[in-house]
Structure formats: structure tokens, C-alpha cells
Amino acid sequence: VIDGGGQPEHPRRPKLPEPADEDLGHDGFDRRVDFYRRTMPTPFALFPRMNLLPASTPAYTPFLLRLLLALGAGLAICALL
């Protein structure tokens, strides 16, 4: 599913409420974060399921990202434990 800007819509991404105009402004970023913090039901809402990959990335990119994350986690485990 393509939503307007060409970004694939994540099938499990929760629908976030839209901030009202008064929540935005010159310092809109901080106020928007505050808006989401107030309106989200659980702490996990600050870490919603993201889709970091634009539609134009090559098919092997998720695999490479998983491999890099796995290597990083392996080194962290090796260093900490």
C-alpha cells in the first residue's frame, strides 16, 4: 500500500493520533513529542513499530541491516558477559 509520498505503509504500524494545531508551533518538535507522550496509552507507544526503509532500498538491505545489528549485538555480548 502506498500512502501519498511513496512510503510503503507498514501493515502493523499503529495509527497515531494527529496533533492539533495548538500542539505545533515554532518549537513544534518538543511540543509534538509532548503531545504523543500525553496521548499514547503505553510506554511502548514512544517506540512504535517503525519502517525505517524507504521503498527504493534494494531487496537485500534488510538482510544487511540484520547482519550488522547481529554482529553489533554479538560484540556487545562478548564484551559484557
Added chain:
Amino acid sequence: VKRFRYALDPLALAAGAAYAANRWLVPAAAKGPFLRGHFADLLLIPAALPLMLWVYRHLGLRDHDRRPGGGEVLLHLGAWSLAAEGIGPRLFARATADGWDVAAYAAGAAGALLWWHLSHVPAQPAPTSAGVTLQVLIGCRPSPGCRQR
């Protein structure tokens, strides 16, 4: 299909508890060579892979909630073996490379893969011989849609 519960998966919870018990509850003097050496390596994939998959899921790098597949297990077995036995010993003074560690990771991975896939196979009730005989006698083939009149 029952969805995978990531860190709340029973095997992941049991592996984490076993690691914690071995590390903090069992006195060092009471540990044999296996508990001192390769026990924690056996638990690497069962305990850590579900957490990694949970992170991937929330980053959009995993698009389902099924149990870990063979490819995911193999990828992490390879990456973590390389990190812990190939790269780690060059970076961290206390890390040492040992081929038996990789064997322990692989054994833990194989056991976890078997558990994740064999423990959730839905049981098919076997028809009794008497039931089959009755179905044949009343002219109905032994299938799920067959009803006795």
C-alpha cells in the same frame, strides 16, 4: 497459527533463568567444567535470539510474528560465532577464541530450532479402528466432514 511471543517465549524465559541461575546462584566452587565453560554458550541462541527478533520487528526489519525460522537462526549463529570467536578476541583482552564455543552455540541453536517448531505442531487425533469401521459400515469415508447419522 499461534504468534511467537519473543522474550516471553517459554524457551527464552527458561534459557534466561538458567543463565542467571548459573551465573549468580551457583557457587563457583560447585561448578564443574561444563557449567564453567559451555553451559552459557548453549543458551546463547535460545535466550538472545528472541530479543533480537523483537528489535527487528519494531524496527520494521521483520514483517511477521512467526517462530524463528532456520534462516534467522543460521544468520545469528554465524554472526555471533564470528563476533565472539573471530572479532571479539582481537578487541577485548579477556575474550578468547575456542572452537568448542561455536559447537556449543550450534548445539543450542539446533535444540532451540527443534523446540520452536516441534513443540507447536498441532496434534492430529488418530481415528480409532472402531470409529473407522463404523464409518465404513455406514457408508461414510473417514474424513473431517463425515458425520454419523
